[in-house]
Amino acid sequence: MASIYSAVYAAWKQAPQTFWAGAAADIDWFTPWESVFDSAHGAYGRWFAGATTNTCWNAVDRHVLRGRAEQTAIIYDSPVTGTLEHWSYARLQSEIEAFAACLLDRGISKGDRVILYMPMVPQAIVAMLACARLGAIHSVVFGGFAAKELATRINDSTPKLIVSASCGIEGSKVVACKPLLDGALALAHHKVAHCIVLQRPQASATLLADRDDDYEQIMSKARLKKRSVPCVAVAATDPSYILYTSGTTGQPKGVVRDTGGHMVALKWSMKALYGIEPGEVFWAASDVGWVVGHSYIVYAPLLHGCTTVLFEGKPVGTPDPGTFWRVIDDHQVAALFTAPTAFRAIKKEDPSGSFRDKYRLSALRALFLAGERADPDTIRWAEDLLKVPVIDHWWQTETGWAIVGNPMGLGLLPVKHGSPTVPMPGYALEIVDDGGAPVAAGQLGNVVVKLPLPPGSFPTLWQAEERFKSAYLTDFPGYYKTADAGYVDEDGYLYIMARTDDIINVAGHRLSTGGMEEVLSSHPDVAECAVIGMADQLKGQVPCGFIVLKSGVSKSSREIEDEVVALVRERIGPVAAFKRVVTVARLPKTRSGKILRSTMTKIADNVPFEPPATIDDPAIIDEISAALNASTR
Incomplete structure (x- = not known):
């Protein structure tokens, strides 16, 4: 199809509030907003001020009510444990409601924080959405983090409860999580009253009688009671989760995601950017501990009524470089989203791409890359191998969805290798020198985004508004500092060349x-x-x-x-x-x-x-x- 990107971007630029109000029509609201954008709220403003809604309702309950109860919501594919499970929307709703009852019984309510220290298992998604159901704020900490790093996040987010598992699995290695959790709780000065631990057969954990509950034991009782736990109405501007940025040491930076704008942006992106229809299978080969996992394993596909693949494995070694092709074939994946690193690993082990010939990939329409700069050689290799569009796009933990991309749902633009293409609606990009002055096309500079940031982007850091301003808003007044360096060519295509720290002076x-x-x-x-x-x-x-x-x-x-x-x-x-x-x-x-x-x-x-x-x-x-x-x- 001919691309309508330019018309859509122009419509946003001409009337941004009208544009996002239109996108918000795809979300169920309990009460309407007083203003689409309130510029007086927070450091740069807040989206859908005055509205109330609930993320779990939009991601699960409404689909059950409107004909998707028996559709598969989650495909759990774990080559490292030999497990394959299909969870319908109805089953997912039932499990979420039971776990929400368990949380309620342990004193969790709206605004409370819950840390999830979990591997790639369906129970992690259940816990995330159960928190959302109650209006609690979850903070997923990657299951491989050491005790010290988990302790810093416990101290910063001050959770009432932690959900964990006895172990995670990294390739062929079983990683015992419970000893790390116990060590973190001993190190942390904030005291946590309750822990819920999923016992996995690969390594069981010792539970403390006065603090720890066995996940399956309490869930079995909750399932029998079939207690109704309705979705709690929360403000669109309330936090939905806290995600600590990767690479953090010392005092962590807790990126806050709001509720209403988050849903509006992610729901819009599934069709417009990724070209995915409700009911199709979408696979983000990431981890729920990272922002891609939050946005595109859990929230965006479920908000859109898709089937999402939860994959516990590696691109190579579980068992071979054909693992990705096997998953695409087995589950009829329409679009794969992963990091360029994954494809470099596959290319290293299977340079000729011979494993691809063992599988039928006819359902696959596109490969999306993000998370690390996609070098042209890797993109060309993937294009030659898969015979589908390979689409680089660029975004950050802070933004929660793509700043720049090639919107498949609006009609693909010509691909330029090395460029993630053009800004998405909501993002007004500029390239400036260190003093904030615009630079000419083709000239390297600082990539900045004119405020306000669009729905879905972070409005602040957890309990650190001044740090938020100094880290992101002060260096270039009126703009968000991405801390990336790049340039824009004569066609408006962006090229990200490095983090600003990686520009060298020779x-x-x-x-x-x-x-x-x-x-x-x-x-x-x-x-x-x-x-x-x-x-x-x-x-x-x-x-x-x-x-x-x-x-x-x-x-x-x-x-x-x-x-x-x-x-x-x-x-x-x-x-x-x-x-x-x-x-x-x-x-x-x-x-x-x-x-x-x-x-x-x-x-x-x-x-x-x-x-x-x-x-x-x-x-x-x-x-x-x-x-x-x-x-x-």
Whole structure:
């Protein structure tokens, strides 16, 4: 179809409140709003002020009442445990209501905080929506976080209750969660009255008689009683959840998501951005502990009346690089949303894509990538393999949904590799220099968004309004600072080149590490890469590249390193001063797949640091250090 993006974006720009009021018609409201946008409320204003609603009602109850009771709401596919379950909307509603009764019996009510320290199991979604049903505020903490990091989140959010599990599973490794929970509660100065623990057969946990309840035991009793627990009306401007940003150490930053605007934006995005119809199967291959899991495993698909895939596994190793293709085939997935890191991992293990030929992917219409910069080489590889549009889009934990994308539901725009395409309605982007002055098309600068932010974006940080202002709103008055650097081309397409911290200064020249990474990733033997800026007495900083090679490469690593250096010199020029490349077995990443470039920089510069709490495997730090020391460049 011909794209109507320009007309839709223009309609938003001309009358933003009318635009979002129209989108809000797809949400059930208990009482209407007094104003679509109240500019006097909060740091930059609030959406749908005066309205009341409930997220659980919109995500579950209304679908049961309107003909979707027997439709599958959740497909739980766990290759690591050999489990496959299909949960109907009716079953999901029944389980949520039973768990909400359990929460009520333990004193949870509107406005209370509940931490969910859970693996990728359906009970995590039940707990999230049960909190929403009661108007309680959930804070999901990734199930692999250590005790210290969980304790900081307990102290900051001050929950009345914690829901956890006996264990999580990372690939083939069983991770005992309950000892970490017990350690966090011992460290935290805030005391939690109740814990509910899901016992998993892979590792049972010891429960404390005066504090801990067995999930299945209390749920069995609640199911028998069949108690009615109606959805509580909450203000559209009330918090629905708190999500602590990945990479946080010390005092965490708790991103707050409101209730009304959150639902309006996510519901709109399912059709307009992802091109998905109610009833279709949508798969976000993420974790419920991250923002993608919140938005596109749980809330957006269910608000839209879709079937969502909850996948407990890895793109490789559970059991092989064909796992993603098997899930798409088995469940007739219409759209897959994952991080570029996942596809780099698949490409590394199966460069020819041979596993794809074992499965029928006829239901798949599009692949969406986000979470880490999508290099053109990975996009081309995925396009050639899948024969469907591969759509990069860019957003942040803070925004909760896409800032920039290629809206499939409005008609795809021409793809430009390396660009997530154009701003979505609600986002007025500008590229400015460090003083806030606009820069010319094609010139690198700070990516900022004119206030107000659209529905779905965070209105504040939890109990930290001044920190919210200083971190995001002060540096560029009237704008939200994304902390990303990029440029806009003559067609209005955005290119995100790096975090602003990753722009390096080589002898007075501001250079993008992302641009160099594009060159490195284009080499046919490179599976993934990262470029950092190392301190240099003469030039201030010089770039250093790290490369991970594909399986089965015949050339020596030194030969490939020489070729990569020559490529950068050819495509970027001598100004990059790019001379050092280090081959490594793997790159340090967060558990959500983001490469920890700042950590690599500290390793290279011999700066003391604490390993980030979100690192996938701390042993990689020593591997990077050893590789640097062994490098002769």
